[in-house]
Amino acid sequence: MQAIQVTDKVYWVGAIDWNIRDFHGYSTHRGTTYNAYLILSDKPTLIDTVKKEFYPEMMARIASVIDPKKIEIIISNHSEMDHSGALPEAVAAIEPKEIYCSDMGLKDLSAQLHPKFPMKVVKTGDKIDIGGDTISFVEARMLHWPDSMFSYLEKENILFTNDVFGMHYATSRLFDDENEERLWLYEAEKYYANIVLPYSDIVLRFLDTVQKMGLSPKMIAPDHGFIWRKDPSKIVNLYAKWATQAPKNKALVVYDTMWGSTQKMAQYIAEGLRLGGTEVKLLSMHSCHRSDVATELLDSSGLIIGSPVLNSGIFPSMADVLCYLKGLKKKHLVGGAFGSYGWNPGPVNALANTLTELGIEAVAPVVSAKFVPDAPVEQACKALGLAVSKKIAEKLK
Numbered sequence: 001m002q003a004i005q006v007t008d009k010v011y012w013v014g015a016i017d018w019n020i021r022d023f024h025g026y027s028t029h030r031g032t033t034y035n036a037y038l039i040l041s042d043k044p045t046l047i048d049t050v051k052k053e054f055y056p057e058m059m060a061r062i063a064s065v066i067d068p069k070k071i072e073i074i075i076s077n078h079s080e081m082d083h084s085g086a087l088p089e090a091v092a093a094i095e096p097k098e099i100y101c102s103d104m105g106l107k108d109l110s111a112q113l114h115p116k117f118p119m120k121v122v123k124t125g126d127k128i129d130i131g132g133d134t135i136s137f138v139e140a141r142m143l144h145w146p147d148s149m150f151s152y153l154e155k156e157n158i159l160f161t162n163d164v165f166g167m168h169y170a171t172s173r174l175f176d177d178e179n180e181e182r183l184w185l186y187e188a189e190k191y192y193a194n195i196v197l198p199y200s201d202i203v204l205r206f207l208d209t210v211q212k213m214g215l216s217p218k219m220i221a222p223d224h225g226f227i228w229r230k231d232p233s234k235i236v237n238l239y240a241k242w243a244t245q246a247p248k249n250k251a252l253v254v255y256d257t258m259w260g261s262t263q264k265m266a267q268y269i270a271e272g273l274r275l276g277g278t279e280v281k282l283l284s285m286h287s288c289h290r291s292d293v294a295t296e297l298l299d300s301s302g303l304i305i306g307s308p309v310l311n312s313g314i315f316p317s318m319a320d321v322l323c324y325l326k327g328l329k330k331k332h333l334v335g336g337a338f339g340s341y342g343w344n345p346g347p348v349n350a351l352a353n354t355l356t357e358l359g360i361e362a363v364a365p366v367v368s369a370k371f372v373p374d375a376p377v378e379q380a381c382k383a384l385g386l387a388v389s390k391k392i393a394e395k396l397k
């Protein structure tokens with residue numbers, strides 16, 4: 001395994017995980033990479049490591065350009081295990097003189113790894129001399145963990161951003177200009193929707209702070225996906241757009257069905273939305289993954305949820321996706337709820353509470369059907385779709 005050269009002195013020494021399809025509940029259809037970076041300064045420096053099982057791949061790439069024992073400094077920008085899992089073995093093999101992390105990084109790494117090696121804490125504005133260049137640090141709390149930190153290699157003008165500006169996208173082509181936009185744009189958007197979305201307010205504040213600091217990196221090097229070298233501002237501008245969560249005339253109908261009744265209701269609601277002029281996507285949890293729903297939700301203004309009743313509760317697949325979406329805290333949503341039942345309408349009616357928990361402004365009462373929807377239910381469903389469409393149009397004015 002060879003390192004990939006980024007500049008005269010900087011090498012990518014990470015790992016490519018071609019086969020991962022589930023990243024802690026997030027569907028990774030195109031695999032991912034765990035990016036680690038080696039700086040061949042007078043004090044050779046390693047930024048982040050990789051997932052534990054990819055330690056041999058990282059070490060082989062390092063060894064292709066330098067004796068790993070010559071590395072003097074390791075920096076942990078992020079303590080999540082896909083970047084810190086290989087840290088204990090790497091420290092044991094390399095025996096670096098210094099290991100740096102943020103204050104929260106020290107707490108997190110200590111609790112995860114129970115390390116026997118010392119770590120030094122750095123904070124925003126701190127700088128370290130790595131011999132021939134300088135690394136300055138910017139804490140990025142809650143982007144997306146409390147420990148998250150950026151490292152800026154001053155002379156080379158490269159910003160190492162941990163997960164931020166990354167994506168789950170396995171590629172042997174390390175740079176933005178070597179990858180097809182039609183593929184990466186979806187993966188970058190999916191990454192934002194599933195990982196970064198809950199912290200959108202922090203993203204906006206952080207982008208403002210970085211701009212005020214006058215940073216204008218020639219490259220942005222995240223911990224997943226590829227390096228932004230042709231136009232780093234492209235991903236920064238996309239983050240600024242996604243973080244605003246500006247409303248669009250689009251709604252999702254997310255549902256599951258047992259015997260087809262809730263599906264019929266979903267189709268009637270979708271017809272109401274379409275007649276109202278709103279783009280609509282019907283997402284059956286029989287067919288869709290929760291993380292693909294989250295991706296579709298990123299630019300949606302409407303969310304209408306539907307479930308049948310099973311054993312005095314909502315359908316398990318709906319409980320799953322609603323729990324997931326609740327954690328992502330999407331803003332500015334309007335919507336409603338619906339579902340069919342046999343003898344107990346309680347779980348369908350309780351979807352009204354779920355709408356509140358999701359922060360969705362309900363435009364109408366829950367629509368329910370006993371067993372199979374009849375003509376009045378069909379009309380109520382279409383009216384729900386139309387009402388959501390009307391409310392979205394009002395918000396877009």
Ligand code: FEO
Nearest residue numbers: 078080082163223
């Ligand atoms: Fe790629 Fe938050 O770890």
